[in-house]
Amino acid sequence: MTVPLLKIGAVLSTMAMVTNWMSQTLPSLVGLNGTAVSRAGTSEKITLFQSPDEGWQVYTSAQAPDGKCLCTAVIPVQGSCSRDLRSHQLRQLMEKVQNISQSMEVLDLRTYRDLQYVRNTEALMKGLDSRLKVAAESQKSLNAKSFQELKDKMTELLPLMPVLDQYKSDTRLIVHLKEEVRNLSGSLLAIQEEMGAYDYEELQQRVLMLEARLHACMQKLGCGKLTGVSNPITIRASGSRFGSWMTDTMTPSADTRVWYMDGYYKGRRVLEFRTLNDFVTGQNFVQHLLPHPWAGTGHVVYNGSLYYNKYQSNIAVKYHFRSRSVLVQRSLAGAGYNNTFPYSWGGFSDIDFMVDENGLWAVYTTNQNAGNIVVSRVDPQTLEVLRSWDTGYPKRSAGESFMICGTLYVTNSHLAGAKIYFAYYTNTSTYEYTDIPFHNQYSHISMLDYNPRERVLYTWNNGHQVIYNVTLFHVIKTSGEL
The missing domain is CATH 1.20.58 (Methane Monooxygenase Hydroxylase; Chain G, domain 1)
Structure with a gap:
């Protein structure tokens, strides 16, 4: 045996x-x-959302007499590496x-x-x-x-x-x-x-180097004129009718945290989810309790800090997530608050913070400019207003707005049938009326923000968290420089 x-x-x-x-x-x-x-096809768009339109689409439309090449580039939602x-x-x-x-x-x-x-x-x-x-x-x-x-x-x-x-x-x-x-x-x-x-x-290092080069290319192609918005992609249905959600607009692409703020006034509870998938499933989050309640839904996360409007005031607050403390707060001189000059949907949306490729912005209005939208460049460290533009567009007639490459885009309504109706260019201090279709799937938008890192629009639409891809029209010199 x-x-x-x-x-x-x-x-x-x-x-x-x-x-x-x-x-x-x-x-x-x-x-x-x-x-x-590999983290999906672009260095910035790593863990976002699956879409059949994963490839880059570049259309050459014409060549100007001075040698400039006029192109349209559709930024992919996710690269083709996954396939x-x-x-x-x-x-x-x-x-x-x-x-x-x-x-x-x-x-x-x-x-x-x-x-x-x-x-x-x-x-x-x-x-x-x-x-x-x-x-x-x-x-x-x-x-x-x-x-x-x-x-x-x-x-x-x-x-x-x-x-x-x-x-x-x-x-x-x-x-x-x-x-x-x-x-x-x-x-x-x-x-x-x-x-x-x-x-x-070694292969991983080569991929990272390629991502860095592709990111540099995307930065050149990042700024352009908005010509189209994709169909909505619903990420989750949760919370009340009004609220806001976002990812950081500046952190490295490996940071995929999602922040969630339900409601439009007196709220202090901010949920931080570790990843987008955790946000979808409602798991693995930490809670931040703000020292001051917020007003409206025009919040933004920029380089690890939350910028928001303090309730019942025109004070801008910068709250740092890691230290769980307010780093700075400053009044926006003359800015209306408490539904003095909100968007058409109301909700204490008088002051709207935004981030684009050029930095931090505040969109609001004052009595002095008769309720028209003011766009202000804001120093993210001190919250000091660096420069302001009076767009001439009445804020109460706007459904929502967002910034891309220094241009303010405004929707004509927060309800069904909305479209992107107005554009104000801060680089030239000029404006034009536009007619860009915008599919308002759930018929009541209370938050709309552009994320330059991911090049998508984040939306809170009647208790649904939704994103849109964007199409930008670029002018590229034959030398390869913008």
Whole structure:
């Protein structure tokens, strides 16, 4: 009995080693151990939302007499790396590995169980072996009673038969698993040859360098004239009819936190979700309790701080999330508050903070300018107003507004049938009336903000959190400079 037990122990040890290799070593070899090789097609748009329109679309419309090339670029919601054939094959391999690991775990448990049974019957088999030897040497000693005892012992050993049959089945399964391992090894070798001589770390560094170059290119293409807004993409339905939600407009792309502020007045509770997926599922969040309540929904998160309008005042507040403290607060001189000059939907939306490629802005109005929208550049450190523009557009006639590349875009309504109706260009202090369709799916928008890092519009629409992609028209010189 000693030799068979040693063989069974060797099988257990071998299966344990193979299972350990499957679960620990192989994921790191194929780059699926939790470290992302690529964060979606652009360096800034990493963990946002799946869309069938993942590729860049660039349309050349004309060439001006001075040599300028007039182009339209549609920024993708997510790059095409996620659809890479290699990634798909690696996922298939990983599924095979998981199946093999699970099968080996079953074999391991079953073999251990049967081994315990064999060990428990080892003494019985040794005793039976001695009785058989004695019976063979002296048949006279095998009387009727001894024969019956021997027969009973044999009956006790009958359950070993299915155990042995199971071992035969397990042996065939092990042969099959070994064949699967060989196939996986061949597939991995082929992938390694296709990837070339670069190891995983070097490939990751090359991807990061490519992302940095692509980001630099996007920064050049980032500013342009808004010509279109995509259909809405609903991320979540939660909260009351009015509120705001956002991601940071300036932090590195690896920071995918989402902030959520339900309601439009007297609120102090800000939820910080770790990732967009956590926001969708409503899990893994921390709560910030603001020292001063907010008014309206025109809040923005910029470089780790929340900028918002203090309730019942025209005071701007900068709250730092990490230190959980107010860093600075300052009054916007003459700015209306408490529904003096809100958007058409009301909701104490007198003061609206925004961020675009040029920095921090405040949109509001005063008695002095007869209720027309004022756009002010604001120093994010001191909240001091750097420069202001009077757009001439009455704020009470606006549904909502947002800034892109120094241009204020205004919707004509917060209800169904809204469109982007007015644009004010701060670089030239001029304006024009526009007619850009804007699908107001849930018929009551109470928050609309542009995020320059992700190049999408964030919207709170009747208790739904929604995003829109944007189309920008660019003027690019033939030298490659804007």
